[in-house]
Amino acid sequence: MCPVWLLTVRDLNFRAVRFGVVTLGVALVLTLLYLMTGLIEQFNKEPFLTTDQLGASHWVIPEGVSGPYTSSSALSAEQVAAIEPAGESAEVVVARGTLTVGDEASEAIVIAAPSNGLGVPEPTEGSKPQASGEVLLDASSGAAVGDEVQISDDTFTVVGLSSDTTVLAGLVGTFVTIEDARTTVFGGVPVTSAVLLDGEPLSIPDQTQVIATREAAEDALGPLESAVASIDLIRVLLWVVAAIIIGAVIYLSALERSRDFAVLKAMGARNRQLSGSLALQAVLVALSGAALATVFQLLLVPVFPLTVRVPVSAYWTIPLVAVAVALLAGWAGMRRVAKADPAAAFGGAA
Amino acid sequence: MRGVEVRDLAVEYRRDGYSVRPFEGLSMSAAPGELAVLLGPSGSGKTTLLSCLGGILTPADGTITVGGEEVTAMSAAQLEVYRRDSVGFVFQAFNLIPSLSAQENVAVPMMLAGTSRSDAMRRAAEVLERVGLADRLANRPGQLSGGQQQRVAVARGLAHDPVVLLADEPTANLDYVQAEGVIRLLRELRDDGRVIIVSTHDARLVPISDQVITMGAEVTSAEGPPQTVRYAPGELIFAQGDHADLVYVIEEGTVEIFRPGTEAGSDERLAVLPTGQYFGELGPLLGFPRSASARAQGDVTLRAYGPREFRQSVLDDA
Numbered sequence: 001m002c003p004v005w006l007l008t009v010r011d012l013n014f015r016a017v018r019f020g021v022v023t024l025g026v027a028l029v030l031t032l033l034y035l036m037t038g039l040i041e042q043f044n045k046e047p048f049l050t051t052d053q054l055g056a057s058h059w060v061i062p063e064g065v066s067g068p069y070t071s072s073s074a075l076s077a078e079q080v081a082a083i084e085p086a087g088e089s090a091e092v093v094v095a096r097g098t099l100t101v102g103d104e105a106s107e108a109i110v111i112a113a114p115s116n117g118l119g120v121p122e123p124t125e126g127s128k129p130q131a132s133g134e135v136l137l138d139a140s141s142g143a144a145v146g147d148e149v150q151i152s153d154d155t156f157t158v159v160g161l162s163s164d165t166t167v168l169a170g171l172v173g174t175f176v177t178i179e180d181a182r183t184t185v186f187g188g189v190p191v192t193s194a195v196l197l198d199g200e201p202l203s204i205p206d207q208t209q210v211i212a213t214r215e216a217a218e219d220a221l222g223p224l225e226s227a228v229a230s231i232d233l234i235r236v237l238l239w240v241v242a243a244i245i246i247g248a249v250i251y252l253s254a255l256e257r258s259r260d261f262a263v264l265k266a267m268g269a270r271n272r273q274l275s276g277s278l279a280l281q282a283v284l285v286a287l288s289g290a291a292l293a294t295v296f297q298l299l300l301v302p303v304f305p306l307t308v309r310v311p312v313s314a315y316w317t318i319p320l321v322a323v324a325v326a327l328l329a330g331w332a333g334m335r336r337v338a339k340a341d342p343a344a345a346f347g348g349a350a
Numbered sequence: 351m352r353g354v355e356v357r358d359l360a361v362e363y364r365r366d367g368y369s370v371r372p373f374e375g376l377s378m379s380a381a382p383g384e385l386a387v388l389l390g391p392s393g394s395g396k397t398t399l400l401s402c403l404g405g406i407l408t409p410a411d412g413t414i415t416v417g418g419e420e421v422t423a424m425s426a427a428q429l430e431v432y433r434r435d436s437v438g439f440v441f442q443a444f445n446l447i448p449s450l451s452a453q454e455n456v457a458v459p460m461m462l463a464g465t466s467r468s469d470a471m472r473r474a475a476e477v478l479e480r481v482g483l484a485d486r487l488a489n490r491p492g493q494l495s496g497g498q499q500q501r502v503a504v505a506r507g508l509a510h511d512p513v514v515l516l517a518d519e520p521t522a523n524l525d526y527v528q529a530e531g532v533i534r535l536l537r538e539l540r541d542d543g544r545v546i547i548v549s550t551h552d553a554r555l556v557p558i559s560d561q562v563i564t565m566g567a568e569v570t571s572a573e574g575p576p577q578t579v580r581y582a583p584g585e586l587i588f589a590q591g592d593h594a595d596l597v598y599v600i601e602e603g604t605v606e607i608f609r610p611g612t613e614a615g616s617d618e619r620l621a622v623l624p625t626g627q628y629f630g631e632l633g634p635l636l637g638f639p640r641s642a643s644a645r646a647q648g649d650v651t652l653r654a655y656g657p658r659e660f661r662q663s664v665l666d667d668a
Contacts, residue, residue, distance in 0.1 A: 003461035006454065007447070014449030263445040266406055267459040267506075268434025342406045342433075345441055346397045346518050 004273050008280040011257065019285060022249045026289030026322070027296060029242045033318055034297035036235050038308035040228055045309060047220035049164040050173060051213050053121035054111070056090075056196035059216045063207045067219020068094045069109070069167055074191045075208060082205035087198040090118040093181040094193040099174055100150035101143045108141075108172040110151065112181030118196040120175050126160030129177050136160040136175040140307060151176070154184045167220045169227065170306055239325055242289075247329030250282050254333035258340050266342035275334040282330035283323050290319035352417055353381040354403065354514055354545050359412035361398050369612055371591060372398050374411070378563050380547060382513075385540040387559040388549040391637070394566025396549035400516045403547060404437050405429040416545075417513035434463045438507030442519035444499040446491040446506075452478060453487040456506045463510065470509075477505040481535055497528025504535060514545040521552050533558060566637075576655045576663070581646035587630075592640045594633025597660040600625050603650035609642050622647065628664060631657075 012019050047069070060083055062073040072095060080091060092113045099108035113119025120128050120136065126145040129136050135156040137143050140163075147158045151174060165173035182190055197210075204210055254261075261274045294315065301308045360374035372395030380386040388396045401407035402414060405421050414421040417436055424432055446455045456474035461467055478487055481501040491499050500520055507515050517536065521529035529552070537558045540546055548555060549565075556562055578601070581587055587598065590610055598605075600623060607621045607629060620642055623629055633640050634657035655664065 003458050003467075006461070006467075007450070007458060010447075010449040010454065259443075259445060260447045263439075263441070263447070264459065264462065266404065266433060266439055267462075268430050268432075269459065269462040270430065273462055343401055345439070345445055346401065347442065 004276045004280060008277045008284070011253070011277070012281060012284065015253070018249065019281075022245060023285055023288045023292065025245050026242055026285060027292035029238050029245065030290050030293030030318060030322060031296040031300065033235060033238050033242075034293055034310055034314060035300060035304060035308055036231050036238070037314045037318070038297070038301065038310035039306060040231055040235075041311045041314075042307050042309040043169060043224050043228055044221070046164075046169070046307075047167050047217040048214070050121075050167050051217035051220075053162070053165055054092075054113075054196060054213075055118045055121075056198060057213055058197040058200055058210050059213070060195040060197065060201065060204055060208050060210055061193070063209050065209075066222070067211065067216050068092075068194050069216075069220040070222060072096075072193070074193055075195065077190065077192075079205045079208050080192050080195060082203075083195055083197075083208070084202040084204075085195075085197050086200060086202055088118060089198070089201075090114055090196045091178065091192045092119045092194050092196055093178055093185070093191055095181065095185045096171075097151050097174065097185055099137075099141065099172055101137075101141050101147070104142075105150075106172070108151070108174045109167055110174045110176065110181055110185060112176050112178040113196065114178055118198065121162045121165050121173070123160030124163050126158070129159055129175060129180075132177060132180050133157055134159045134176070136162055138165040138173040139163050140166060140170065141172040141174075152184050154180075156180075166307070169224055239321070242286075242322065243325045243329040246282055246285055246326045247332060249285065250278055250326075250330035250333040251336070253281060254278055254336040258336065259344060261337050261340040262342050262344035265340060266345045271338045274337045274340075278330055278333050278337060279327055282326035282333075286322040286326035287319060290322045293318070352513070353379060353384065354386075354547065355379045355413075355415040356399075356403070357413045357415075359399070359402060359414065360410045361395065361402065361407065362410040364612065371410075373565065376412070378561075380545045380561065382545055383540060383543045384560045385536060385546045385548065385558065387555050387562045388547065388565050389551065389553070389556065389562050390565030391551055393638075396551075396565050397518050399565070400518050400547065400549050403514065404439060404516050405432045434459075435510065436513045438510070438512040438515040440500070440503050440507045440515065440517035440520050442522045444491070444496070444503045444523070446499055446502055448491050451488050451490055452483060452494065452502045452505075455491070455502055456509050459506060460510055465510075473509055474505070477509045478502065480508070481505045482531075495528060496524050497531045500524060500528070500532050501535060504532070504539070508539065512544065514547065515539070517546065517548040519550055519552075520548060521550065521555070529554070576653050576659055579652050579654050581650045581652070583646060583648050585646045585650075587644040587646060587650075587652070588640050589643045590640050594630065594638060594640050595656070596654045597628060597631040597634055597657060597664075598644075598652045598654055599628040599664060601651045601653050604647045605629060605650060605652075606645045606647050607642050608645065617643075628660075631660060635661075 061068060062075055065071045065073045090113045095110050097108050097110040098105055115128055115130050123136055133156055135158055137158055139161045143149055143158045145158055149156055149158060182188060201210060264274060356378045359376040361372055363370045388399060390396050402409050450458060453471060453474045456477055457470035460470040475487055481504055483501055520532055533555060536546060602625055605623045609618045609620060611617050
């Protein structure tokens, strides 16, 4: 065991309570960083996961519209009829609606397509909606198969549940038959929001456009841009807080140990060894904080109100950045050690 | 020679605007197996001399040779090696590292110098046994008495078998029971054949020493009847740092008291004293050097007293 390690570990042990509290503080900050990172990851992945599950490769939508999720333009019956698909196709209705599960009403995204074709995700439990009055819901709605729920004013029976079928930061995907959607949302008018296609169409009528699935999904990212930017700013602030916590405790440690360092210097220890001891303390605090945070976030993610998807890369980037931040923050303390005067070892005060 | 040799050593400290020389022209030598005591009051330069001997402070002038090597000619990196290999330190405040056990306190400096952990720990146990602490290896400093802590510190100073052991006021923070233990230990260690230099104002160390080096100006107070002295305009009566033996009473004229600056013309005037005032009384009474300079403004006639005379004839009359 090298002496720098021995000095460091014994000192950590000696000031265990303080370093424990600081490690806990760092762990909480890093836990928040895990959650914020997971939140951004979820926001960025959510529309792609949902849109992919609808099974289409291309969407035909009215011209001048950015995508299916953010606008409510419709295709006319003539336009729908004029599309020449290369393979399978399905008319869909995409609209916002109010979903009431139990007593709780919330905004939901209603996606309706003919059964057994494009536009309906595979249920993880139960079955797809086959008949009027049946609904397939995203599991995050909290409903169970067999429950009765309200969409607008109409009552539906939950026949199946799907997962990863939300958009726009958690709007529940609500899948009903296209006839029900037209009745419930548009009062019986035969509206078509888009036509889903498997493969590029042979031709499309005027005033319509074809977009790929990826573009359709990207449409749902726009409204979240400022939310994502805000969370990113919070992430930066959290790193600053972590740096201040670690920096303060390392600086304090440098102050308290300045006589120790002076003595060791008087006895021929090199600056590098003594600064190394402080740097090691900073790294150990950062790593134990990161380890605790990894456990904390595992406990918190299931109870967090929004879906949080912590990317695998976060499990190494967050500890690594924490170590870098700790070393940077401990710099002031290490500078102090370099300046410690061995002559300070003399004198009477302990 | 293999011991310690100091020739014409001078140290200068610069404080804001003025400089202090705790000593100059200091020479001494100590052979291996010799215990030298630096005796003197606070501020007489004992710790300063130890810092120079230990390679921590670079003197303004003079040479120091330890174990045949000239310390005053070493580079910073060489001094680091010299401190690590040739010098052992014992400090007044013990300066043990509070988080380490007694054994680790002794072993860590050796480990930092490159000795393997097992060798350093074994050697630490040996030295701690030598200072009578074989049963305290695992105790932290907080669990030891002051005397025991100082013995751990002595063990730490000895562990790497240095040419010279420098102890700065090793008994100052101890009661007499514990001080006796440390003094006995130092006396025993002398027989190991190294140079031991102890700074102290504790005269109890004198009987066990092989030589006593008295630091600071000796308190030689002038005796005899007061004399009348005359100074021409601008003439210096005494300068800062001079040995102080006389107290002056102004019979005629005015005297300027000033602190000489480090550059010409940067003197700082402290006071201008008229006829009837006295000055320069604290130095001779306390045995301190002059803390400021005095200069005649115009023709000045002074009455110069020895401190005892001054106390009897001037202070008691007042």
